[in-house]
Amino acid sequence: MKADPSQGPSGKRPPTPLEQALGYAFENPALLQEALTHRSYVHEHRMEAGSDNERLEFLGDAVLDLIISDMLLKAFPDLQEGSLSRYRARLVNERRLAAMARRLHLGESLRLGRGEALGGGREKTSILADALEAVVAAVYRDGGLEAARKVVERLVQPDLTRLEESKEHQDYKTLLQERCQAVQAPLPLYRVVAEKGPDHRKVFEVEVVVEGTAHRGRGTSKKEAEQQAARAALAWLQQEGSPPFPEEKRT
Numbered sequence: 001m002k003a004d005p006s007q008g009p010s011g012k013r014p015p016t017p018l019e020q021a022l023g024y025a026f027e028n029p030a031l032l033q034e035a036l037t038h039r040s041y042v043h044e045h046r047m048e049a050g051s052d053n054e055r056l057e058f059l060g061d062a063v064l065d066l067i068i069s070d071m072l073l074k075a076f077p078d079l080q081e082g083s084l085s086r087y088r089a090r091l092v093n094e095r096r097l098a099a100m101a102r103r104l105h106l107g108e109s110l111r112l113g114r115g116e117a118l119g120g121g122r123e124k125t126s127i128l129a130d131a132l133e134a135v136v137a138a139v140y141r142d143g144g145l146e147a148a149r150k151v152v153e154r155l156v157q158p159d160l161t162r163l164e165e166s167k168e169h170q171d172y173k174t175l176l177q178e179r180c181q182a183v184q185a186p187l188p189l190y191r192v193v194a195e196k197g198p199d200h201r202k203v204f205e206v207e208v209v210v211e212g213t214a215h216r217g218r219g220t221s222k223k224e225a226e227q228q229a230a231r232a233a234l235a236w237l238q239q240e241g242s243p244p245f246p247e248e249k250r251t
Helices: 017-022 029-035 039-044 054-075 081-091 094-103 114-118 125-143 145-165 172-182 222-239
Strands: 189-196 203-210 213-219
Touching (some): 054 081, 054 125, 081 172, 094 125, 094 145, 125 145, 172 203, 172 222, 189 222, 203 222, 213 222
Antiparallel strands (some): 203 213
């Protein structure tokens, strides 16, 4: 096939700004065009517009859930299903997806009907979120799951890093309790075993008992000491291969 001069010496077309932002160049650019086509554009250009992005949006929702669920399993090996579901909901929601789309300047590439464009459609949260899902699906159909995974990881990693560093992730008491509940084990029991220092600089020592094994933590408040005790218990469980909570024992 004769190379198109506009595509450079290699015969390959140069990537669009959006493809550069995604870190992925499409073999079939028509898929990307479909992902960027809003139904308002199809309504106004029935003869030449092709399909809108709603079918790809449907697929992209499932692809995102799969990839992000896998990312969460790797990032938080101690979390149980309930916490993982909450974390996924924090990463995959309309507001977050629209924020990712804005980082890509996705709105500049959308094909919108005139009325939708004049009405600020390129900045609408719902339109941007739907388009991002469609773009992920387009990558999946063009390059497969691994290509989609790389794009999603590139998009989600900043939010995932913040989630890993968040205060919620440091709630070791909740993690320990969820672990016990998952295998129908007795809930952890905490008790203060020591208080030292003056009132304005008091240090508490707390002991948590899990299945007959005690672990201690210290802190400048009872809550902090309980968190450190729970953290010590979780670390021991992981080091010992998670006894007495085998991962396969689920309800």
